[in-house]
Amino acid sequence: MRILIVEDDLSSRKVMQQFLEPYGRCDIAVDGIEAIDAFLMAWDEEDPYEVIFLDIMMPRLDGNKALKVIRKMEKDKKIPEENKAIIIMTTALNDRKSVNEAFELGCEAYAAKPINREKLTEVMDKLGISKKE
DSSP states (O other): OEEEEEOSOHHHHHHHHHHHTTTSEEEEESSHHHHHHHHHHHHHTTOOOSEEEEESSOSSSOHHHHHHHHHHHHHHTTOOGGGSOEEEEEESOOOHHHHHHHHHHTOSEEEESSOOHHHHHHHHHHTTOOOOO
């Protein structure tokens, strides 16, 4: 499985990468612009991301705006629903408006920071994301 971690905070990126490596190959982006570039490059390589962890608060382009662009690109590419990336939003915000907006834009789940490994494991299990054999 190919996973994209989009996080502007270095320590959060390292924690997420360490947690997610047993699930698949992890790539990193530090903002929404890099996330969109990585998403496009993965499709061009015919090795798209199956899961994207997208921070909401980031410089240059925030996570909700990046989510909106990614979902539009999937629609424009006529990607079937079952092949679209699973997008899990991460944020330290306790802001229902931002979280509700993310769900309206098409994310599958939300994880509060600091990331709780047990809760994140439960979310991933519910979404059918399993560790590598």
